[in-house]
Amino acid sequence: MRRGQGPSVAVVGGSIAGCAAALALRRGGAGAVTVHERATDPLDARGVGVALHDDRYAELAASGYVDASMPWVQMRRRRWYVRDDAALSPLGRDLWTTPFPFRAYNWGSLWRELRRRVPADVEVRSGSPVREVAADPDGDGVLLRTGAGAPERFDLVVGADGYRSVVRAAACGDVRPEYAGYTAWRGAFPVERLAAPGLWPEDECAYVVFPGGHLIVYRIPEGSGGGRHANWVLYTTPPPGHAPAPDSPVSLPPGTAPAPLRDHLAYVAEELLPPYWGDLVRQTTPEELILQPLYDFTAARYTAPGMALTGDAATVARPHTGAGAVKALQDATALEAALSGTSTLSAALAAYDADRAAVGRTMVTLGRRLGRELVERTPRWGDMDRTELEKWWGGLDGSGAFGGRSLTRRTG
Numbered sequence: 001m002r003r004g005q006g007p008s009v010a011v012v013g014g015s016i017a018g019c020a021a022a023l024a025l026r027r028g029g030a031g032a033v034t035v036h037e038r039a040t041d042p043l044d045a046r047g048v049g050v051a052l053h054d055d056r057y058a059e060l061a062a063s064g065y066v067d068a069s070m071p072w073v074q075m076r077r078r079r080w081y082v083r084d085d086a087a088l089s090p091l092g093r094d095l096w097t098t099p100f101p102f103r104a105y106n107w108g109s110l111w112r113e114l115r116r117r118v119p120a121d122v123e124v125r126s127g128s129p130v131r132e133v134a135a136d137p138d139g140d141g142v143l144l145r146t147g148a149g150a151p152e153r154f155d156l157v158v159g160a161d162g163y164r165s166v167v168r169a170a171a172c173g174d175v176r177p178e179y180a181g182y183t184a185w186r187g188a189f190p191v192e193r194l195a196a197p198g199l200w201p202e203d204e205c206a207y208v209v210f211p212g213g214h215l216i217v218y219r220i221p222e223g224s225g226g227g228r229h230a231n232w233v234l235y236t237t238p239p240p241g242h243a244p245a246p247d248s249p250v251s252l253p254p255g256t257a258p259a260p261l262r263d264h265l266a267y268v269a270e271e272l273l274p275p276y277w278g279d280l281v282r283q284t285t286p287e288e289l290i291l292q293p294l295y296d297f298t299a300a301r302y303t304a305p306g307m308a309l310t311g312d313a314a315t316v317a318r319p320h321t322g323a324g325a326v327k328a329l330q331d332a333t334a335l336e337a338a339l340s341g342t343s344t345l346s347a348a349l350a351a352y353d354a355d356r357a358a359v360g361r362t363m364v365t366l367g368r369r370l371g372r373e374l375v376e377r378t379p380r381w382g383d384m385d386r387t388e389l390e391k392w393w394g395g396l397d398g399s400g401a402f403g404g405r406s407l408t409r410r411t412g
Helices: 016-028 054-062 107-117 166-172 259-272 275-282 324-340 345-376 386-396
Strands: 009-012 033-037 049-053 073-082 093-106 123-126 132-135 142-145 152-154 156-159 178-190 204-210 213-221 228-236 290-298 307-309
Touching: 009 016, 009 142, 009 152, 016 033, 016 107, 016 324, 049 054, 049 107, 049 213, 049 228, 049 324, 054 093, 054 324, 073 213, 093 107, 093 204, 093 386, 132 166, 142 156, 156 166, 166 307, 178 345, 213 275, 213 345, 228 259, 228 275, 228 345, 259 275, 290 345, 307 345, 324 345, 345 386
Parallel strands: 009 033, 009 156, 033 123, 073 204, 093 213, 156 307
Antiparallel strands: 049 093, 073 093, 132 142, 142 152, 178 228, 178 290, 204 213, 213 228
16 A cells, blocks of 8 residues: 555554554554544553564564664573572572573563654654544544544554453454463562672572472563662452452552452462572562453454454463563564555455454463462472473473564464
């Protein structure tokens, strides 16, 4: 499609996926592009960690979606630890160390840099929640309604509006997220708060395993100031009778987790983690602590006439895959390629669906497999040696999808 003479497009959602989609659409030849974001304030206050495999970064940088100006921390190795009261180090016993070529980002600063890349001629409407999306009954196109007034018509509506996507509901009907049966606790705080920050190497991603779950810890940029935060995610099954509602995949804001769940986290930190990592969890204040029930799903298709899905609107895979933000950015590159490489909107949507829907299925399958083995039926970690761990991990990620599929593989 020739740039500027292409279809009129609305992007629903202005987070990482939405910003990347807006950029892709203009590069791919779309005409007028309007982004609708429900939030009124900038989104860069979200300070959780995002990891990009070095190879995926190189592909995305070559495509023009990321570059070295975005603040990042280089990880080089992943070290697996387990609690062993006889261990000499408070980090625990070192089970296994492997290369881990990933770049760590702060979600908020990554979003801010992507937002700056959105072309100036894209109209971004903050405080504009989309209420309804529907096919135009009077012809081609899609109607989008944000309030009580008349709907607007667009040739294409791109859903980048997360797991509760109104675009997905219009395109695919009732696709319900499925509760995984366990939760993720998240925290991030300045590394200077740790009693001995130098004990934990700068370039290391720590996998701290325990019966019934694991903890992942890595450094991320504090923002644009050059500091570092300790970013951590702890996966564990809630105590009986305290699971979240099965149809409500909403994270609990800081400081609002029920007492039984907080007590369970305290038990894991005190009794199951090595001392250093237990202290790290305890040093996270209630105002910094987020509880995220884990759900997953993937839409059967990524497109419908006049509609396309991207990011979490299309697929939510469990975070074990290390590929959430990567996939959203890759969706954008695929959308750009589909628009650039075809002469009609319907052909572009068919190409995009063929490229990305299979990838979504692959990532959900991998997330479920990793969750089953890392949380739901954990092995006897202390009894495994390095050879057994290597074989175990190879059996989990035989497809090589951890960290995201290569952009050169155009099928799942």
